[in-house]
Amino acid sequence: MKKKQRESECSLKTVSLLSPLGTIQVSGCENGVHTVQILMDVAPAERGSEAPPSCAVNPAEMSPELQRCAEWLRAYFSDPQTTASLPLPAFHHPALQGDAFRSRVLQVLLKHVKSGETVSYKRLAEMAGNPRAARAVGGAMRRNPVPLLVPCHRVISSSGQSGPYMGGKGDHLKLWLLTHERQP
Structure with missing residues (x-):
C-alpha cells in the first residue's frame, strides 16, 4: 500500500533514451528517479553506433532529477569512468530507501x-x-528498480561466471556492460 500511495502522490514522467543497448525508459517525479528499464528492442551488436544516448524530449519538460539521470546515462555510455565524478540523480523508489536488507544491498x-x-x-x-x-x-x-545507476550488472557468481541479467533475457547485455566498463 505504501508504494501505491507514494507513487500516486507523484507526478510521474517517462523519458525514452536511445542507447547502445536499445531504448532505455526512465520514469521519475520531482523527487527523483523511480525506475530505469532497458527495453532490449535492439541488440548492442545491431545498434551500429556507439553514440551516447539521445533523448527525444526537450530537457525543459523534464524534472531536474530526470535531466540529471539522462546526463549521467549519456556520460556512462560515452566513458563509464567519468560517471564517478558526476552526481547521481535522487532516487524515489521504496526499494532504495530504508533499512531492509534489499535496500542495504543496493546501497x-x-x-x-x-x-x-x-x-x-x-x-x-x-x-x-x-x-x-x-x-x-x-x-x-x-528487483533492482534502477539498473545501470545501481550497477547490478557488476554482480557475478563466485566462479567468475557473469550469471543471469534481466531474468536471463539480458545476459548478452550484462557482458556488453562489463566489457564497456573495462575499456580504456
Whole structure:
C-alpha cells in the first residue's frame, strides 16, 4: 500500500533514451528517479553506433532529477569512468530507501563497487552484513528498480561466471556492460 500511495502522490514522467543497448525508459517525479528499464528492442551488436544516448524530449519538460539521470546515462555510455565524478540523480523508489536488507544491498553495491569492478553475490552479502544471504542478494539484483545507476550488472557468481541479467533475457547485455566498463 505504501508504494501505491507514494507513487500516486507523484507526478510521474517517462523519458525514452536511445542507447547502445536499445531504448532505455526512465520514469521519475520531482523527487527523483523511480525506475530505469532497458527495453532490449535492439541488440548492442545491431545498434551500429556507439553514440551516447539521445533523448527525444526537450530537457525543459523534464524534472531536474530526470535531466540529471539522462546526463549521467549519456556520460556512462560515452566513458563509464567519468560517471564517478558526476552526481547521481535522487532516487524515489521504496526499494532504495530504508533499512531492509534489499535496500542495504543496493546501497552497498552503489557505494562500493565501482565501474570496471565486479563482486560476487556471496561477497556482496558479506559487505551488506549477512554472509549467508547470497540468494537474497540475487533477489535484490532481480528487483533492482534502477539498473545501470545501481550497477547490478557488476554482480557475478563466485566462479567468475557473469550469471543471469534481466531474468536471463539480458545476459548478452550484462557482458556488453562489463566489457564497456573495462575499456580504456
